[in-house]
Amino acid sequence: MPVALVRIHIKYHNMLRRLTGVDMQALDLPAGCTVQTALEAISRQYGHHLHEMLFSPNGTVATHLVIFHNGQLTRDDPDGLLLSEGDELMLFPSISGG
Amino acid sequence: MFPYLGYAGKWLWVDLTEGKVESRDYDPLLAESYLGGNGFGTRLLWENVGPDVDALSPENWLIFSTGPLCGTVMPNPGRMEVVAKSPLTGIYGDANSGGFLGPELKFAGWDAVVLTGQSPAPVYLAIEDGQATLRDATELWGLTASGTEQEIRRLWGDALVKTAVIGPAGENLVRYAGIQITAQRSAARCGLGAVMGSKRLKALAVRGHGPIRIADPKRLSHLSLELQRRLLANPIFPAVSAHGTPGIVSLMNAMGRFPTQNFKAGGYENADRINADALYSRAFVRNVACFGCPVACDKVYQIPDGPFANTSLRSVEYETLNALGACILNDDLDALLAANRLCDELGLDTISTGRCISFAMELWDEEILNLDDTGGLPLRWGDMSVVLRLLPMIARREGFGNLLAEGVRRMSETIGRGAEQFAMHVKGMEIPGQDGRAQRSMGLAHVTSTRGADHLKAFPTIDETGYPDEGRRRYGADYLPELVQPLATKHKAFLVKDGEDFGAVIDSTGMCKSGGTFVLAEIYWPDIGAAIEATTGMSMSVKLLKEIGERIYNLQRCYDAIHGITRADDRLPRRFSAEPSPTGNARGQTIDIEPMLQEYYRLRGWDATKGWPTPEKLQTLGLGDVAACLWR
Structure with a gap:
């Protein structure tokens, strides 16, 4: 039985863009997926350098990753944040200054 | 005898009216109570420049001041403070710059340079180790910032001389003229370049070869290595190092904290055209760093082609990408970089310059300003051809530029007609690139x-x-x-x-x-206290x-x-x-x-x-x- 998919979009900035080589990508994920699922998927796609930017050594999503979900900053648990068709994630390293 | 190491233990007193240059001993009590740099300048300003002194009069003091860690092996110890009463705000003013001048002054054997009075003719202060003299700057007057620096290097036959110079904006007393510091850094804010211009001081030029003596070199070395280890281990270090302050453009834009259209909004729809990624892919040449800095957030950029081909510059900052970008609705990165370079050459603070222009553009939009006011210049949002014409007019106080040269607060008072409701300043200082709503x-x-x-x-x-x-x-x-x-x-x-x-x-x-x-x-109170102890021998x-x-x-x-x-x-x-x-x-x-x-x-x-x-x-x-x- 085919798995229902949702298509989301991810925008990369700064070092994340350098590591992925793209500024934006579409990603098809199983319905019911979470932000954590999406991060794990791109981590698998782009390898360990990106993984280090997304996850802490203990496997949780890194606190120095800033995630915007549909334009809103979120600090919610990425594993509890469900994604829907057409959702957009923006990912930044949590730089500051200026 | 000055009891603390890390300091040179003396500073230069310069009376420009009399043409006198004297060595003064650094007061140990001042070091113990105020350290140096900003604190040294604050105390001297309090004691010597009262409320009756106009910021552009000879009685104002202009203080270039280093601190005890400047020029040491600490990470990022290349900063120098400039303090004076501000001609923009009429209150306390300071500006701070990286680069190489601060350490060079310490190597020459001086902790600070304090200037007062007004020279009858343009001069520059030449400091070569223990010798300091005022020299004729008639031939330098009118030159751009980089032109002045190059000419001094040519005159000295020394490519390593470090300078602080003003451009035409400082000479013409633009109230937000900055001071350009080797290499292409700025002590930009508060109009201290105009203070320098009012004293007819075109430049400081410094060459030093001496050591900085350290109280406990082993302890300082260990501390420095430990701090550098912590910096390099910080997970965000690569991002800060890769892009510098431009790296936050898109993040602040998403936060709604990127002032847009004179602060009408906190986000710009075309921010991605002027962000770090755009800058990097369009014009990045190489990384550069200030004295002793492992971060190297500075970059050299060069526009490869088009109308501004071969324009090169460094120290492109978040603030400038905002002030000459989003805040005036400009998404033309090449024109923005050209305007940035022009500000650097003219000696204009990019923040205040951009804010004066965005203020004028909003007044144009609101029909408070018209062609009669602007001398025939239409001030449409994002029109960089007008901005690039305006910058030299501001620096030379020509036509409508003369009004812009006064800063947002004075502009609003002069224009009237409700302009003040769009004047984005606090205490006369144009607001930089943040938004308290976000x-x-x-x-x-x-x-x-x-x-x-x-x-x-x-x-x-x-x-x-x-x-x-x-x-x-x-x-x-x-x-x-x-x-x-x-x-x-x-x-x-x-x-x-x-x-x-x-x-x-x-x-x-x-x-x-x-x-x-x-x-x-990464570096906080205990680290700085330990560094001061190790450097100076002062208990801290x-x-x-x-x-x-x-x-x-x-x-x-x-x-x-x-x-x-x-x-x-x-x-x-x-x-x-x-x-x-x-x-x-x-x-x-x-x-x-x-x-x-x-x-x-x-x-x-x-x-x-x-x-x-x-x-x-x-x-x-x-x-x-x-x-x-x-x-x-």
Whole structure:
């Protein structure tokens, strides 16, 4: 039985863009997926350098990753944040200054 | 005999009216109470430049001041402070620059250079180790910043001479003229380039070959290595190093904190065309660093083709990408870089310049200004052909540029007709690239800064997007989560006060705020205390260091107070409280600073009615003489 998919979009900035080589990508994920699922998927796609930017050594999503979900900053648990068709994630390293 | 190492132990006194240059001994008590840099300048300004002195008169003092850590092996010790009464705001003024000049001055054997008076003809101050002389600068007058630097190098036959120069803007007393520092850095804010111009001082040129003696070299070396290890291990270090401050453009845009169209909004739809990625792919040439900096946030850029082909520059900052980009609705990156370079050559502060232009553009939009006012220049949003024409007009005070050269506050007073409601300044200083509707602490910081609207006095980085790990490490779990939440108000007065005191110390040591103390937030009070002890031999507990920071900041506030500043001046433009932010994470937000401000006065021990430090507070800081003057 085919798995229902949702298509989301991810925008990369700064070092994340350098590591992925793209500024934006579409990603098809199983319905019911979470932000954590999406991060794990791109981590698998782009390898360990990106993984280090997304996850802490203990496997949780890194606190120095800033995630915007549909334009809103979120600090919610990425594993509890469900994604829907057409959702957009923006990912930044949590730089500051200026 | 000056008892502390790390310092040169003497400073240069220059009377430009008389053409005299003298060596003065550094007062140990001044070092113990104010460290150097910012603190040294603040105390001298308090004692010598009173309320009756016009900022552009010979009686104003212009103070170039290094600190005890400047030029040492600490990470990022290349900063120098410039202090004077500001011709833009009429109150306390300072500007800080990286580069190489501060260390070079220490290598030449001087901690500071203090200039007063007015030369009858253009001069520059030449410092070659222990020798300092005033030299004719008639041939340099009128040159651009880089032209002046190159000519001095040619005259000296030395490519390694370090300079601080003014361009035409400083010569023509533009109220926000900056000072350009080797290499293409700026002591930009507060119009201190105009102070230099008013004294007919075109440049400082310095060459030094001497050592800086360290009290405990082994301890300082170990500490420096430890701090460098911590910086390099910070997970955000690669991002800061790769892009510098432009790296935050898109993030701040998403936060709704990227001032757009003269602060009508906090987000720009075309921000991605002027962000770090665009800059990197279009014009990046190579990384460069200030003295002793492992971060190397500075870059060299060059436009490869098109109408501005081969324009090269460095030190492109977030603030400039905002001021000459989003805030005037310009998404033409090449034209922005060309305007940035032109500002550097003319010696204009890009923040204030951009804000004067965005203010004028909004007035044009509101039909408060018309072609008769502007001398035939249409001021349409984003029209960079007009901006590039205006910049030299501002620097030379020609036509409509003469009005813009006065800064936003004076522009609004001159224009009238309701212009003041669009004038985005605090205490006469144009507001830099933050929006308190999106980050509460920045709104408060703009108001409590002692030099008028400014982000760098308090520099609250912890809650820009939320640094929970750094917040917990610095302040403890009790302050979380609110302390690191951009839209929370709780604990923000505490954050701002701590940042102001710590910042005053950093600016008094010669260290950098972007190289680990605020950005990256790895280096904090205990590290600086240990570094001062190891460098100078001075005993420096965290308690003592915090008291020094408080003393400096309170004295700056007292300086403002004797110039008429009260609680009534501690306010943001109406736009921030009356117009909800339309974009980004801050959509729908306004800011009410009153509760935070009340808490701030309480934490500071300031009189909540006048907004001044109380006599009791000043006594505890050893500022009884100041209290007697302020509260007489």
